[in-house]
Amino acid sequence: MKKHILIVGGGFAGINLIKSLKNDKRFKITLVDKNNYHFFPPLIYQVATSFIEASNISYPFRKLFSDNKNVKFHMGSLVKVIPEDKTIETDTGSLSYDYLVLAMGTESNFFGMENVRKCALPMKSIEEALYLRNHILLTLEEAARNKDINEAEKLQNIVIAGGGPTGVELAGMLAEMGRYIAKKEYPEIKLSFSSIYLIDALPTLLSPMSRLAQETAYEKLKELGVKILLNVSVKDYVDSKVILSDGKSIETETLIWTSGVIGREVHGLPEESTGKGRRLMVDAYNKVQGTANIYALGDLCLMISEEKYPKGHLQLAQVAIQQGKNMAANFQRIEDGKVLEPFRYNDKGSMAIISKYNAVVDLPKHSFKGFIAWLTWLFIHIIPLVGFGNKIQLAIDWFRLFITNNPSIRLILFPKRNTGNGQ
Numbered sequence: 264m265k266k267h268i269l270i271v272g273g274g275f276a277g278i279n280l281i282k283s284l285k286n287d288k289r290f291k292i293t294l295v296d297k298n299n300y301h302f303f304p305p306l307i308y309q310v311a312t313s314f315i316e317a318s319n320i321s322y323p324f325r326k327l328f329s330d331n332k333n334v335k336f337h338m339g340s341l342v343k344v345i346p347e348d349k350t351i352e353t354d355t356g357s358l359s360y361d362y363l364v365l366a367m368g369t370e371s372n373f374f375g376m377e378n379v380r381k382c383a384l385p386m387k388s389i390e391e392a393l394y395l396r397n398h399i400l401l402t403l404e405e406a407a408r409n410k411d412i413n414e415a416e417k418l419q420n421i422v423i424a425g426g427g428p429t430g431v432e433l434a435g436m437l438a439e440m441g442r443y444i445a446k447k448e449y450p451e452i453k454l455s456f457s458s459i460y461l462i463d464a465l466p467t468l469l470s471p472m473s474r475l476a477q478e479t480a481y482e483k484l485k486e487l488g489v490k491i492l493l494n495v496s497v498k499d500y501v502d503s504k505v506i507l508s509d510g511k512s513i514e515t516e517t518l519i520w521t522s523g524v525i526g527r528e529v530h531g532l533p534e535e536s537t538g539k540g541r542r543l544m545v546d547a548y549n550k551v552q553g554t555a556n557i558y559a560l561g562d563l564c565l566m567i568s569e570e571k572y573p574k575g576h577l578q579l580a581q582v583a584i585q586q587g588k589n590m591a592a593n594f595q596r597i598e599d600g601k602v603l604e605p606f607r608y609n610d611k612g613s614m615a616i617i618s619k620y621n622a623v624v625d626l627p628k629h630s631f632k633g634f635i636a637w638l639t640w641l642f643i644h645i646i647p648l649v650g651f652g653n654k655i656q657l658a659i660d661w662f663r664l665f666i667t668n669n670p671s672i673r674l675i676l677f678p679k680r681n682t683g684n685g686q
């Protein structure tokens with residue numbers, strides 16, 4: 264009897280688990296995902312800023328595994344786990360398992376601020392990135408039409424909450440969009456995104472990175488005209504005003520939220536399974552605490568057993584990829600009757616792009632910045648993209664775009680059905 268492994272979530276963790284097991288005939292694998300495609304989160308800020316197409320960084324699951332007879336895809340969103348029946352319920356049907364692997368990642372955390380949740384613009388998925396792209400382009404059109412200078416200024420204010428890599432990368436790209444594109448194509452607008460605010464509650468940008476990376480990001484973004492506010496947090500967002508913890512406020516129609524994440528909610532597991540940040544508590548083999556045959560991987564899980572990471576691993580792509588691979592090897596060890604290997608994270612470093620030709624790279628023993636760091640960033644972000652065609656297409660697009668400074672995909676598209684009433 265083949266063992267049925269049910270994997271919920273086809274992100275870095277889920278995909279790498281499947282890739283390592285897809286040729287092992289002892290397993291039958293079903294991937295469940297609410298989308299029909301895998302995507303690459305580190306580059307969605309380039310989709311949001313109209314720099315690249317969503318299809319550059321996404322790939323359909325069915326195509327990805329079309330040559331693997333033991334891998335099936337089920338499109339649906341997890342509703343709950345029923346451990347006693349070894350089944351899960353999704354919004355499109357129930358499925359049973361021998362082993363269940365939960366790898367659904369995280370969602371934006373608004374820290375209980377209801378107005379921020381309702382009105383801020385998160386950027387964690389392709390849909391959110393496309394929504395943000397439309398919002399930015401529509402706001403520019405509105406600013407171009409608006410004769411009232413104060414209103415036009417408010418429309419061009421952009422507030423980014425969160426000074427981690429995503430906030431830094433987004434701020435740099437928006438500043439360059441204002442400099443190279445908005446100035447040329449929107450002659451009615453005088454300011455061209457002159458007021459981009461980047462806000463963080465901590466005393467530094469890129470807090471988990473090296474001092475070199477933090478200072479370089481700060482200086483380069485300042486040079487690009489980004490207004491950086493540190494030691495300040497967002498407290499509310501009312502009547503188009505972002506209220507800050509120091510009592511000040513900023514008028515804007517665009518509050519972009521890159522400030523924090525929380526694990527996706529999983530119903531049906533015992534209370535003891537969930538830990539800090541709503542992450543699922545796992546042992547050194549990624550087995551969820553208080554369950555049998557249920558595992559969690561990647562951003563969704565919290566493993567505190569590794570000595571070097573007593574508070575758990577950072578929620579990074581490499582952690583998810585390595586956990587997916589280790590899990591696959593452990594499933595094979597179970598079948599072979601061998602001793603399981605605990606997960607050990609191999610830290611390969613981190614990096615962030617700040618602006619054109621400028622990035623910062625932290626390797627485990629060495630940090631560097633500038634053009635070489637920028638080339639390294641481009642290379643490292645192409646390698647893990649799924650699909651050879653995507654890698655080539657993105658390399659060509661980047662080459663053309665960085666030289667011309669002028670992507671041509673600034674289309675405001677709202678798919679809708681023609682209702683036949685002439686609208």
Ligand SMILES: Cc1cc2nc3c(=O)[nH]c(=O)nc-3n(C[C@H](O)[C@H](O)[C@H](O)COP(=O)(O)OP(=O)(O)OC[C@H]3O[C@@H](n4cnc5c(N)ncnc54)[C@H](O)[C@@H]3O)c2cc1C
Pocket residue numbers: 271272273274275276277295296297298300301302304305306307308339340341342366367368369386387388428429527560561562563578579580581583614
């Ligand atoms: C904007 C952004 C930029 C980032 N930049 C970097 C970076 O530069 N470097 C880095 O190392 N890390 C970066 N990260 C973090 C990195 O993307 C994550 O650590 C990594 O994606 C985690 O992988 P995962 O497989 O655990 O989850 P994810 O990649 O988030 O995948 C989760 C999958 O689960 C699916 N799913 C979610 N809910 C359900 C449900 N209810 N039912 C079914 N399916 C569901 C989703 O559709 C998705 O396919 C970034 C993240 C974001 C959002």
